[in-house]
Amino acid sequence: MTVADDGGPARAATLTDVARMAGVSTATASKAINGRAQVRAETRARVLEAAERLSFAPNALARSLLEGRTGTVGLLTSDLEGRFSIPVLMGAEDAFGAGQVSVFLCDARGDAIREQHHLRALLSRRVDGLIVVGSRTDPRPPLGGSLPVPVVYAYAPSLHPDDMSVTTDSVDAGRLAIEHLLSCGRRRIAHVTGDIEHRAAQDRAAGARETLASHGLELVGGRAFFGSWSEGWGRAAARTLLERFDDVDGFFCGSDQIARGVLDGLREAGRDVPGDISVIGFDNWEVLAANARPQLTSVDMNLEQVGRVAAQRLFAAIDGERASGVEELPCRIVTRESTLPVA
Amino acid sequence: MTVADDGGPARAATLTDVARMAGVSTATASKAINGRAQVRAETRARVLEAAERLSFAPNALARSLLEGRTGTVGLLTSDLEGRFSIPVLMGAEDAFGAGQVSVFLCDARGDAIREQHHLRALLSRRVDGLIVVGSRTDPRPPLGGSLPVPVVYAYAPSLHPDDMSVTTDSVDAGRLAIEHLLSCGRRRIAHVTGDIEHRAAQDRAAGARETLASHGLELVGGRAFFGSWSEGWGRAAARTLLERFDDVDGFFCGSDQIARGVLDGLREAGRDVPGDISVIGFDNWEVLAANARPQLTSVDMNLEQVGRVAAQRLFAAIDGERASGVEELPCRIVTRESTLPVA
DNA sequence: AAACTGACCGAAAAGGCTTTCGGTCGAATG
DNA sequence: CATTCGACCGAAAGCCTTTTCGGTCAGTTT
Numbered sequence: 001m002t003v004a005d006d007g008g009p010a011r012a013a014t015l016t017d018v019a020r021m022a023g024v025s026t027a028t029a030s031k032a033i034n035g036r037a038q039v040r041a042e043t044r045a046r047v048l049e050a051a052e053r054l055s056f057a058p059n060a061l062a063r064s065l066l067e068g069r070t071g072t073v074g075l076l077t078s079d080l081e082g083r084f085s086i087p088v089l090m091g092a093e094d095a096f097g098a099g100q101v102s103v104f105l106c107d108a109r110g111d112a113i114r115e116q117h118h119l120r121a122l123l124s125r126r127v128d129g130l131i132v133v134g135s136r137t138d139p140r141p142p143l144g145g146s147l148p149v150p151v152v153y154a155y156a157p158s159l160h161p162d163d164m165s166v167t168t169d170s171v172d173a174g175r176l177a178i179e180h181l182l183s184c185g186r187r188r189i190a191h192v193t194g195d196i197e198h199r200a201a202q203d204r205a206a207g208a209r210e211t212l213a214s215h216g217l218e219l220v221g222g223r224a225f226f227g228s229w230s231e232g233w234g235r236a237a238a239r240t241l242l243e244r245f246d247d248v249d250g251f252f253c254g255s256d257q258i259a260r261g262v263l264d265g266l267r268e269a270g271r272d273v274p275g276d277i278s279v280i281g282f283d284n285w286e287v288l289a290a291n292a293r294p295q296l297t298s299v300d301m302n303l304e305q306v307g308r309v310a311a312q313r314l315f316a317a318i319d320g321e322r323a324s325g326v327e328e329l330p331c332r333i334v335t336r337e338s339t340l341p342v343a
Numbered sequence: 344m345t346v347a348d349d350g351g352p353a354r355a356a357t358l359t360d361v362a363r364m365a366g367v368s369t370a371t372a373s374k375a376i377n378g379r380a381q382v383r384a385e386t387r388a389r390v391l392e393a394a395e396r397l398s399f400a401p402n403a404l405a406r407s408l409l410e411g412r413t414g415t416v417g418l419l420t421s422d423l424e425g426r427f428s429i430p431v432l433m434g435a436e437d438a439f440g441a442g443q444v445s446v447f448l449c450d451a452r453g454d455a456i457r458e459q460h461h462l463r464a465l466l467s468r469r470v471d472g473l474i475v476v477g478s479r480t481d482p483r484p485p486l487g488g489s490l491p492v493p494v495v496y497a498y499a500p501s502l503h504p505d506d507m508s509v510t511t512d513s514v515d516a517g518r519l520a521i522e523h524l525l526s527c528g529r530r531r532i533a534h535v536t537g538d539i540e541h542r543a544a545q546d547r548a549a550g551a552r553e554t555l556a557s558h559g560l561e562l563v564g565g566r567a568f569f570g571s572w573s574e575g576w577g578r579a580a581a582r583t584l585l586e587r588f589d590d591v592d593g594f595f596c597g598s599d600q601i602a603r604g605v606l607d608g609l610r611e612a613g614r615d616v617p618g619d620i621s622v623i624g625f626d627n628w629e630v631l632a633a634n635a636r637p638q639l640t641s642v643d644m645n646l647e648q649v650g651r652v653a654a655q656r657l658f659a660a661i662d663g664e665r666a667s668g669v670e671e672l673p674c675r676i677v678t679r680e681s682t683l684p685v686a
Numbered sequence: 687a688a689a690c691t692g693a694c695c696g697a698a699a700a701g702g703c704t705t706t707c708g709g710t711c712g713a714a715t716g
Numbered sequence: 717c718a719t720t721c722g723a724c725c726g727a728a729a730g731c732c733t734t735t736t737c738g739g740t741c742a743g744t745t746t
Binding site for chain 4: 014015016026027030031034036058059061062063065066067
Binding site: 011012057058059060061062064065070072075080081086089090093094097100102103104105106107114118120121122123124125126148230231232257260261287288291 | 354355400401402403404405407408413415418423424429432433436437440443445446447448449450457461463464465466467468469491492573574575600603604630631634
């Protein structure tokens with residue numbers, strides 16, 4: 001129940017309301033509600049009952065004003081559409097929500113002006129900290145100099161080395177994928193990936209190349225094949241590669257979409273996956289990977305973990321622990337049918 | 344620049360800092376900054392310059408405390424994972440962000456306890472209103488009685504008729520899909536859809552049935568075929584239906600995933616889409632629909648619009664306009680290759 | 687009986703901002 | 717010269733909560 005009013009939604013009860021109903025001062029009501037010592041048990045009970053009947057919830061604004069902390073953080077995303085931001089955001093929301101922290105969500109839609117606008121609004125609301133979530137691993141310019149609160153960049157690291165960033169280890173992801181294919185007994189491995197402009201694509205390719213080199217091998221065709229992040233590119237690349245390199249026996253794909261295309265292309269060419277050829281995708285996008293034929297092994301970037309760690313780093317920074325640099329978290333392989341070891 | 348401090352991130356400047364630097368009282372500083380009249384131009388300039396130099400941003404908490412309005416709303420989602428919540432959420436964030444409203448994001452993860460926990464936190468932060476975003480169109484129990492702020496339910500309507508809900512018109516979506524297939528000259532239309540437990544599946548099937556009936560037709564097999572929302576089910580259903588009803592010439596699928604499966608099944612059975620058979624999906628999930636072979640015509644639920652309208656309704660309610668009932672917004676067809684009229 | 691103790695409660699201040707109202711001062715008016 | 721009048725500025729209250737500190741009162745102690 002809430003304080004009766006003019007017929008609108010009842011207004012929220014205040015401590016004064018509770019105190020009046022219980023016949024005590026606001027100071028006493030506050031102490032009773034917050035479990036402070038100097039209140040008689042009977043008085044406390046009276047206050048608590050009043051609070052209960054009024055559905056009293058202390059005004060966090062007033063409390064924040066007093067304590068100098070709001071218990072809120074801003075989550076500034078560049079692009080809610082992209083499916084990479086969402087898991088990061090979920091992980092962060094998870095880490096914060098479990099505590100007593102509420103999260104402001106702001107979508108800048110890739111617009112720097114809008115980002116600054118949101119930044120001002122968040123600072124004016126006195127958030128205790130900020131997480132900036134990017135949609136690509138390419139480093140981004142920092143928010144601006146000398147902010148009054150700590151900032152952590154997630155997924156897309158900051159260009160400024162003094163900032164704190166948490167992202168995924170793309171080079172190592174390339175290594176993981178290749179070693180997985182090698183462990184399936186594959187030696188003629190092709191890498192079909194997306195837009196070469198994407199840092200992630202370059203890094204994974206580098207990781208793949210280095211790993212093969214350390215085994216005395218190289219990518220089929222001597223290089224990675226960059227294209228777009230689409231099924232169509234995967235199909236086309238699979239066909240072309242089969243024509244030019246008949247002995248290819250493994251595909252490391254830059255996304256699950258590309259992998260779906262590659263699988264289609266291989267099936268149409270009469271190749272058996274995972275019998276003749278192993279295929280591994282990237283992103284572990286459940287809808288695509290689990291519904292592929294055969295089901296698709298994929299690299300999972302642990303994006304929720306990226307979000308959670310970013311939240312933890314922000315917590316630490318709010319508590320005064322200075323830190324900086326880019327923290328790269330490892331990926332993991334989720335094995336499904338497309339890379340089953342052949343019996 | 345911010346107020347110099349002990350070496351930590353500088354603390355945010357306050358109005359008192361600005362006033363001191365400009366050599367005026369806080370009252371005058373406030374009036375100067377907010378464009379009130381009773382300030383000499385020269386004084387105002389001095390204040391504004393001080394504010395600029397200190398990067399002064401008025402403390403929204405203090406202002407909210409005073410005005411009784413915070414300019415914040417809560418976005419309570421049941422499930423961030425599901426891809427239906429996200430667009431709704433984006434639409435709402437868009438509508439609010441354009442104004443001066445900041446959005447608290449809370450993910451209840453389908454847990455009623457957690458939802459209540461978040462609700463209390465939001466009320467304690469004195470949000471001006473709430474939007475509750477569901478992940479299915481099935482009506483849900485309301486948050487609780489007599490809240491001190493208005494609430495709008497989005498996508499998943501509230502069970503309580505006095506609440507305000509904005510959702511999508513699933514029955515009409517069924518009609519749209521069928522009329523589209525009819526306009527392609529199809530008469531033997533099958534409906535392959537997902538879990539019968541989902542209200543959306545039932546409503547769309549009902550819309551499809553009624554529309555066919557009004558044209559003196561009925562669904563192939565005399566009923567809708569319910570299953571799961573997966574590609575596998577789509578493939579299986581396509582095969583089975585082709586066996587039992589050789590003359591089927593149109594598929595209305597309950598999701599783009601199902602449609603992808605159906606397309607696969609038809610291709611493998613040697614049927615030509617859109618030559619022999621037209622296929623329409625549901626959700627207009629770009630990655631699936633645009634990458635299908637042929638590209639998939641699909642029903643778009645305009646979920647961002649649902650979010651935007653929910654935000655508008657909430658605005659109106661905050662401004663005192665009482666309203667209630669379920670508002671159902673229309674869907675739209677996005678035409679691609681899979682239903683091209685045959686030449 | 688006087689002084690003291692401890693338990694309990696309330697007045698008041700602080701936090702940052704806006705608004706109201708009263709005060710100051712130079713200029714215009716009678 | 718005395719009064720009135722704007723223009724401009726500052727003191728103070730209020731929003732809601734928490735915390736500090738001082739006060740009251742019954743019961744103990746010497």
